[in-house]
Structure formats: structure tokens, C-alpha cells
Amino acid sequence: MNARRFCGSILVLCSLVAVGCDHTGKPVEGAEALRPDKVTDFNKLYSQNCSGCHGADGTHGAAMPLGNPEYEAISDEGVIADAIGNGVQGTLMPAFSQGSGGMLTDDQINALVMGIREKWYKPDTLKGLDVPPYQTNKQGDATHGQQVFATHCASCHTTGTQQKGAKLSSVTDGSYLALIGDQSLRAIIIAGRPDLGHPDWRGPSGNTPMSDQDVTDLVAWMASQRQKTPGQPYPSQP
Structure with a gap:
């Protein structure tokens, strides 16, 4: 066998192994790629x-x-x-x-x-606690929601357009509110974001919980701050 034929045989064998075939060219059981x-x-x-x-x-x-x-x-x-x-x-x-x-x-x-x-999922995580429900049909009061923000949230959050380098994050920044829905806001307020140090509905100390209505009103107030055209203003039309 000359060198060219020998190298060709090796390439064929390697190709068969790569696609899950044995030396006879038959598929190896279990080697088929799943759709x-x-x-x-x-x-x-x-x-x-x-x-x-x-x-x-x-x-x-x-x-x-x-x-x-x-x-x-x-x-x-x-x-x-x-x-x-x-x-x-x-x-x-x-x-x-x-x-x-x-x-x-x-x-x-x-x-x-x-x-x-x-x-x-851990079934006993919130066992015995009065937790606001994930969803609600209650009508939110945005005016009271602003008061809830001042009481429960203002120590860690600010409002308005997020300023570069600001220590407090804005919950009413137009870009933020454009990317998150009301239900997601409610879920974060209730469950918190422990990975980011954000407390749940009970507050940082766990002793100042929000009621279902408080959460509903807070979401209503935040939702009322959404802009129709978030982000940078569009250039005026000539």
C-alpha cells in the first residue's frame, strides 16, 4: 500500500469514528445525535x-x-x-x-x-407567613403607592432618570420601566432579589411588611411613571 492510499484509509476510518460508526461503517448504538x-x-x-x-x-x-x-x-x-x-x-x-x-x-x-x-422550589419557604398573592384583581391607588414608596423603598431607591454614578437606583427611570411589566414588578416587590441584596415585601429588617394593597398601590404608582417614548427624545420632525 502506497503512502497516499494508506493516508486515505486512515481518513476514512477517522471519519467513521467521528460520526459514530464502527470499522464496518455501521452506526454505533447510542451515538446518534438527537434532533x-x-x-x-x-x-x-x-x-x-x-x-x-x-x-x-x-x-x-x-x-x-x-x-x-x-x-x-x-x-x-x-x-x-x-x-x-x-x-x-x-x-x-x-x-x-x-x-x-x-x-x-x-x-x-x-x-x-x-x-x-x-x-x-422549597415548599416551606414562606410557610405560616401572610404573603401577598402573586397576582391580584385589586385596583391600585397610585397616590397611596407613592406614599408606600417613601415609607418602604426610598432608603435604597430614588426616582426620575437614573444618573450615572448614582448610589441609589431609580425605580421610575424610563428605560427600566420600559423593560419590565407590572406583574414582574409585583413579583420582585414580594419575593425580593436576594442575589442583589433586595429585600422581600417584609423590608430589610423583616419587621415592616407591606400588605397586599400596599404592593398593589406601589406597582400602580410605578406603572403610572412609564413614558410613552422611553429613552432619549426623538428628534423633532421638520
Whole structure:
């Protein structure tokens, strides 16, 4: 066998091994690559679809920390499944279900929901506490909500346009409010963001809890500060 034929044989053999075939060219059992819509491994699905916004370990992401046991305690499987499948209106959370234009099947969404709950849901997290509900049908009073902000939030937050280098973050900055919906505001107020040092509805000391109506009114006030055209002003038309 000359050198050219020998090298060619080696290349063929390597190619067969690379694609999961044995020396006869038959596929090796278990080596077949799964179709993207057949992947149901939670870690793979979460890494590919969720970690970029919610954090690799469910915290320290730009979006809602799914690894917060308090958030998991006030929501449920239905809430999470609906958010994954249909997206969340008023936020950057897209719809992932195929029926809503996404790429994930119902089985894959179910695998994500079950994995999230198994990993981060702790049933006794808020046991025995008077927790405002995740959702409410109550009408919010924006005027009272501003008073709630002054009492519960002003020590850590400011209002108006966020200033560069400011020590306090603004909760009414137009860009912030343009990227978050009312339901997400409510969830953060109730469950907090422990990954960022943000307390839950009970306050930093845990001794000054907000009522359901307080939370509702606070969200109503923050929502009333949204701008129709957030960000830099558009240039005037000639």
C-alpha cells in the first residue's frame, strides 16, 4: 500500500469514528445525535434557552431570578409554564412554545418547568407567613403607592432618570420601566432579589411588611411613571 492510499484509509476510518460508526461503517448504538426538538434534558434546555437572562444558577441574571425560593413559592407550575410558552407581555421574555412562534415542544417546556421546580422550589419557604398573592384583581391607588414608596423603598431607591454614578437606583427611570411589566414588578416587590441584596415585601429588617394593597398601590404608582417614548427624545420632525 502506497503512502497516499494508506493516508486515505486512515481518513476514512477517522471519519467513521467521528460520526459514530464502527470499522464496518455501521452506526454505533447510542451515538446518534438527537434532533433539537427531542432534547428533554433539563440542564441542556436551561443552558441553551434560559441561563443567558436568568443566570447559570438561576441568580445574578438580568431577568427574574428563578433560583429564588421565595419567587418559586409565590408562583406555581402553571405560571412558569405560561411564561416560558407564551412569553411575558411588557417585558423582554419571549415566547418559546412552537405554538407561539418559538422552538420548544410541549414536552421540552414541561421538562424545563419540572426541572426549575425540582431544583429551586422549597415548599416551606414562606410557610405560616401572610404573603401577598402573586397576582391580584385589586385596583391600585397610585397616590397611596407613592406614599408606600417613601415609607418602604426610598432608603435604597430614588426616582426620575437614573444618573450615572448614582448610589441609589431609580425605580421610575424610563428605560427600566420600559423593560419590565407590572406583574414582574409585583413579583420582585414580594419575593425580593436576594442575589442583589433586595429585600422581600417584609423590608430589610423583616419587621415592616407591606400588605397586599400596599404592593398593589406601589406597582400602580410605578406603572403610572412609564413614558410613552422611553429613552432619549426623538428628534423633532421638520
